[in-house]
Every structure is written in C-alpha cells, then in structure tokens.
Amino acid sequence: MPEPKFPWKLIMHRRTSSLRSYLCGKTDESALRFQNWGSIWVSKKQISSGGRRPKKKIYGRDHNLDKVMDLQKKPSLILHLKSIIESHRHRRILLRDLEKEVGFVQKWNFMALIEKYPTIFYVGGGSDRTPPFVTLTEKAAKISSEEPEARLLMEPILVRNLRKLLMMSADCRVPLEKVELIGNELGLPLDFRESLVPKYREFFSVKDVNGKACLHLEHWDSSLAVTAREERLELEGVPASNPSRKQVRISRDGNYSGPFAFHMQFTAGFRPNNSFLEELERWQRLDFPSPYLNPRTFEAADPKARKRVVAVLHELLSLTMEKRMASSQLDAFHSEYLLPSRLLLCLIKHHGIFYITNKGARSTVFLKEAYDGTKLIAKCPLLSHIDKFVALSGRRVLDSCNQIASSPISSRNYSSSSHLHV
Structure with a gap:
C-alpha cells in the first residue's frame, strides 16, 4: 500500500466498529477506506493533548519532613521495648516471654534491636537456674529514672x-x-x-x-484563649491592624506582616505566579473569628469561617508535643470542632501551612512552621x-x-x- 502524501501516523489496532465510527467522525473518510483494516492512518493532531499545557503541580514533597518519619522508626522501637521491660517485675523480661508481648514476627525485630544496642539493653542469665532475660543497662536505667x-x-x-x-x-x-x-x-x-x-x-x-x-x-x-499564632505575632511585634497595600506587599514566599496572617513555608520546587500571590494576599489580610469562639455562631460558607477552620487545625497541631498528628486523629474531631467534611482538601489547599506525608504506618499531618x-x-x-x-x-x-x-x-x-x- 503506497504511503499517503499527507502527514499521517500509522497506528496498529484491532478491527472494531466502535473505533472505526470514532475515527470516521473526526477524520477524512477517504483516508480510512482501505481494503486492509489491519492498519489505519490517524492524524498526529488527533492523538496529541490538543495543545493544552499540563496542569501545574502545586503540592510537592518535603523531603525533610518525610525524613523525620523515617528517623522515628528506630527510636519508637527502642522506647517500646523500654516500656515493656519497665512494666515487668524487677524491670526485666525473659526472652522467651517477649513473643507473648509483641508477637512472633515482631519478636525478631526486637531481638535484633537488643543485639544492636548493648549500651541500652543488657542480656543476662542463660544458665540452668536463670533463663536468658533482657533488662536496661545501668546507664540507661539511670536516665530512665529521670x-x-x-x-x-x-x-x-x-x-x-x-x-x-x-x-x-x-x-x-x-x-x-x-x-x-x-x-x-x-x-x-x-x-x-x-x-x-x-x-x-x-x-x-x-x-x-x-x-x-x-x-x-x-x-x-x-487568658488561655490566645492561639500560638497570636503569641508568635506578638513576639515579632506585628501591629494589631492591617497595613495598607502600598506599605506592605506579600513576598514571593507567601509571607505577609499582618495580624491575620499565617506563616507560610512552601516546598523548594513551588514557584507561585502573580495571580496566586494576589489571591493569597487577600486571604492573609482577611480577618476571621478566634478558634476559641463557638463555631455554631458562624455560617460555614462564609470565607471568614473557612479561614477559622485553618486556625483551628493550626492550634490543634500546636498543642501536640511534636506538632504533628495522624490525619485519622484530626478527622476524629469533626463533630467537636465542626470541621469541614473535605478536611484533606483543606489541608492540601493550604500546603504552605500544613504538610501531609504518607511515610510510616499512617498518613501524618505536620505543622510546617514548627520545623527547621x-x-x-x-x-x-x-x-x-x-x-x-x-x-x-x-x-x-x-x-x-x-x-x-x-x-x-x-x-x-x-x-x-x-x-x-x-
């Protein structure tokens, strides 16, 4: 079959009526009437994305916060074994009883941990009268007593x-x-x-x-109805009223010096355009009710009430020791704090304030400003x-x-x- 004189691309496919009808509706009919239906000429323009630019990805990964979860794996095992040892009489546990506490599979992870950290865990016994047991070393026991x-x-x-x-x-x-x-x-x-x-x-x-x-x-x-955000602004000496647009403009990193602003910390690969920054500035300047006021007095569709939800999530994470919480834990407080049904979308939208990582056994939400x-x-x-x-x-x-x-x-x-x- 001679090659056509127009720029077509050859695509091999099965002979199906649905595909033929689709192609016949959008291409030159003469180009499709070939005796051999094992191949069809399709315009390159038809198989392209239509000239549209791909949607810009705004939610990037924060490798430092992902690494935090990885770095917590070993300490969590150490602390778990420490709590098991201290819960037993004489602050020791027989190695043969370890399986009863953690299961058969997890037992071997703890056995490797005991062998790897002799500065924390001491293995004794092993004679006919005393079966092998594990306890804390003298130095570890001293620190634990504090x-x-x-x-x-x-x-x-x-x-x-x-x-x-x-x-x-x-x-x-x-x-x-x-x-x-x-x-x-x-x-x-x-x-x-x-x-x-x-x-x-x-x-x-x-x-x-x-x-x-x-x-x-x-x-x-x-006196307790003061958020961590307000305490930070007071420490920084931020005025109690919004400055005029001419005096202060929002910076490229999304931060703005105002009494209703949140600290932004975008990922390294995020490059906001001017329209995004203008919208963010309007949001940063928008006043909102305190998260300590009763949420039932506000309309959920009000932009100020939606900004208040961000303040509630910010304050909840600020009350935790490590300024992070599993997403399922945040989701559990829907009825108490009247949080939105699409909580995950809210967290993703405000990715300059919160970060969600899937590292570890469960999804975790970080308060970005709490970490360096x-x-x-x-x-x-x-x-x-x-x-x-x-x-x-x-x-x-x-x-x-x-x-x-x-x-x-x-x-x-x-x-x-x-x-x-x-």
Missing part, C-alpha cells in the same frame, strides 16, 4: 493544653475516647483519667453524655528526656537541647509553661 521529673515538669503544660483543647470545642467537652486517641501526641500519661483529671477538679470533670464518658471543662479562662529542616524548633521536657535516652544508642538526636534552650519559641511555649499557675 522520667518522673520530666513528667512533673510536663504536668502544668498538659493541664493548660487540655483546657485549651476543651475551650475550642463547640460544647466545651470532648469524649474521653478521643482524648485517649491523641494522648500520646499530647504527652498524657496512660492513666491520666485517674492521675490527672481528679487532681484538677476546678478545671475538669468526667460526665456521661448520650452514653459516652466526656471530659468537660469546668472553668473558662479568657528535620529539627523540631521547640521541645517540651518530656521530649528532651526521650532524646537523652535515645542518644544512648549512639545515633544523632534530631534536636539539640542547646538549640531548644536558646530558641525564643521554645522558651515561650515550654520554659515559661513549667511555672504556670494551675
């Missing part, structure tokens, strides 16, 4: 954060099961319902609501103690205690918090 002191320093911080958590909810109460769901992220002890709540009856009470035990706020304190690369800027006493223990493994700790002490954000959030009057 945990009650760190917990004591954490107590006023926990009380303050729990009060703020309840103050943001629509009815000033949260089901206990949901508080327990994020208890590890807040730094709460496992028995906080028995050890912490009864100790502060002027602030908390447990009440039954519709068959569910709920943690209820007893006393409202307007892979380092958490501000650390609470409990995290400092954990870092000191994990440092025995010989690995480099993610955050330096010296950095924490010198950080203005750290001193504002934690150093002063240990002297709070509760």
Whole structure:
C-alpha cells in the first residue's frame, strides 16, 4: 500500500466498529477506506493533548519532613521495648516471654534491636537456674529514672493544653475516647483519667453524655484563649491592624506582616505566579473569628469561617508535643470542632501551612512552621528526656537541647509553661 502524501501516523489496532465510527467522525473518510483494516492512518493532531499545557503541580514533597518519619522508626522501637521491660517485675523480661508481648514476627525485630544496642539493653542469665532475660543497662536505667521529673515538669503544660483543647470545642467537652486517641501526641500519661483529671477538679470533670464518658471543662479562662499564632505575632511585634497595600506587599514566599496572617513555608520546587500571590494576599489580610469562639455562631460558607477552620487545625497541631498528628486523629474531631467534611482538601489547599506525608504506618499531618529542616524548633521536657535516652544508642538526636534552650519559641511555649499557675 503506497504511503499517503499527507502527514499521517500509522497506528496498529484491532478491527472494531466502535473505533472505526470514532475515527470516521473526526477524520477524512477517504483516508480510512482501505481494503486492509489491519492498519489505519490517524492524524498526529488527533492523538496529541490538543495543545493544552499540563496542569501545574502545586503540592510537592518535603523531603525533610518525610525524613523525620523515617528517623522515628528506630527510636519508637527502642522506647517500646523500654516500656515493656519497665512494666515487668524487677524491670526485666525473659526472652522467651517477649513473643507473648509483641508477637512472633515482631519478636525478631526486637531481638535484633537488643543485639544492636548493648549500651541500652543488657542480656543476662542463660544458665540452668536463670533463663536468658533482657533488662536496661545501668546507664540507661539511670536516665530512665529521670522520667518522673520530666513528667512533673510536663504536668502544668498538659493541664493548660487540655483546657485549651476543651475551650475550642463547640460544647466545651470532648469524649474521653478521643482524648485517649491523641494522648500520646499530647504527652498524657496512660492513666491520666485517674492521675490527672481528679487532681484538677476546678478545671475538669468526667460526665456521661448520650452514653459516652466526656471530659468537660469546668472553668473558662479568657487568658488561655490566645492561639500560638497570636503569641508568635506578638513576639515579632506585628501591629494589631492591617497595613495598607502600598506599605506592605506579600513576598514571593507567601509571607505577609499582618495580624491575620499565617506563616507560610512552601516546598523548594513551588514557584507561585502573580495571580496566586494576589489571591493569597487577600486571604492573609482577611480577618476571621478566634478558634476559641463557638463555631455554631458562624455560617460555614462564609470565607471568614473557612479561614477559622485553618486556625483551628493550626492550634490543634500546636498543642501536640511534636506538632504533628495522624490525619485519622484530626478527622476524629469533626463533630467537636465542626470541621469541614473535605478536611484533606483543606489541608492540601493550604500546603504552605500544613504538610501531609504518607511515610510510616499512617498518613501524618505536620505543622510546617514548627520545623527547621528535620529539627523540631521547640521541645517540651518530656521530649528532651526521650532524646537523652535515645542518644544512648549512639545515633544523632534530631534536636539539640542547646538549640531548644536558646530558641525564643521554645522558651515561650515550654520554659515559661513549667511555672504556670494551675
């Protein structure tokens, strides 16, 4: 068959009526009437994307925050084994009983961990009278004994954060099961319902609501109704009113000096155009109600109410120790904080403030401004103690205690918090 004189591209395909009808409707009919239907000439223009430019990708990966999740894998195993050892009598566990605690498969991961870190774990016994057991080394046990002191320093911080958590909810109460769901992220002890709540009856009470035990706020304190964002702006000396557009323009990184602005931290590959920056500036200048006001008094479709949702998510993450939370944990607070149904889309839209990573066993949401690369800027006493223990493994700790002490954000959030009057 001679080659046609017009620029067609040969595409091999099966003889099907649907494809022929599709092609006959959009190409020259004479070009399709060939005796051999094993091949058809199709215009190159038809198989292209129509000349449209591909949609710009705005959500890039933050490799530093992805790395944070990778760096947490070994410390989490170390701390898990430490808690298992300390939960047993004489602070030791027989190696043969380890499988009962963690299962057959996970047992071998812990056995490798014990062998890899002899500075933390000591294996003894092995004789006829004493079966092999694992316990903490003398140095690890000494550092572990300092945990009650760190917990004591954490107590006023926990009380303050729990009060703020309840103050943001629509009815000033949260089901206990949901508080327990994020208890590890807040730094709460496992028995906080028995050890912490009864100790502060002027602030908390447990009440039954519709068959569910709920943690209820007893006393409202307007001095606590200040967000971490507002504290940062006050520290930076930002004026209480928006400057005129002529005086201050939004920068290419999305940051703006105003009382209603959020700190932006886009990924390295993101290059916003002028229209994006203009829209972002209007959003940064938009005032919005405090996340500590009752959300039922605002219309969900109001742009100010939508910006308030961002403030609620920002404040929730700020109350956690490591300024991050699993997306499923955030999603659990829909009814208490009247969050939007499409919460994931909200987080993705504001990717300069939040970052979602799929590293690890579950999806995790980070508060970007809380991190400098892979380092958490501000650390609470409990995290400092954990870092000191994990440092025995010989690995480099993610955050330096010296950095924490010198950080203005750290001193504002934690150093002063240990002297709070509760």
